[in-house]
Amino acid sequence: MLYYAEPVSRLIEELSKLPGIGPKTAQRLAFFLLRQKRSDAVALARAIVDAHDKTLYCSCCMNLSDSDPCRFCQDERRDRSILCVVEDPRDVVAIEKTRDYHGLYHVLHGSLSPMEGIGPEQLKVKELMARLSSPALQEVILASNPTVEGEATSAYLARLIKPMGLKVTRIAHGLPVGGDLEYADQVTLVRALEGRREL
Structure with missing residues (x-):
């Protein structure tokens, strides 16, 4: 009715x-x-x-843009020796809001999820691999989400990239500012301890 x-x-x-x-x-x-x-x-x-x-995909970084290449890829002031790999265009915005990262990006548009039928072919992995031959590039930061799928994606990409002689790093995971230790899960606490740094 x-x-x-x-x-x-x-x-x-x-x-x-x-x-x-x-x-x-x-x-x-x-x-x-x-x-x-x-x-x-x-x-x-x-x-x-x-x-x-x-809106279209930037032909370099696969980010959503209204120009090709996008404003990040066009900006000559950005550090071309570092490439940050993220899952989603919203992740680029989150990192940019820190005002602390000045390198380039690559957007995968998802993460590996065999249960949902998402493999490397459904992501922008081929486009990422094509970018890694740049002589200026020295480090690839894997900034996928701290989920099972994000961890699997980072592990998969690290296995592909390391043999190319590039430095591969993973963003640190840990406790949020203002969080209480007693409410943190064990995996988060382990990551926080592993990612500790000297003061």
Whole structure:
């Protein structure tokens, strides 16, 4: 049975396809959008279409961009001896917000997950390997997430990269600032101890 007008039902159905949005939240969002001015709804629709149509993969680092190469790859001030490998474009933003890393990036667009049918062919591994022949490159930082899939991805990439004579490092994992030791899991504590540094 159709409870709402067909366009409203279709809007709710489309919104419920978004990650983390269930039917109730989709319904609330739909009615919120219907209460907005038409110009706001048009601006939102245009932003979605523009993001879809005008965003592309940088041919160098595979990051999402509106230019090719992206602004990171174009920036001559960046340290070309270091390449940070991340799973997702959002990881690039997180690292950039630290204002402490000034090298280049490579985005894999996921991590190895045999259970979900994601192998090296589904990731941007081939493109990564093609970049490693740069004579300026000295170190590859593996910055995949501290999950089972992220660890497997880092281990796999390290086995591929080390024979090329490049330094391969992994980001440290440990306790968050403000965290309590008593609530940390054993793996996190082990990683924090292994990644300790001299003061």
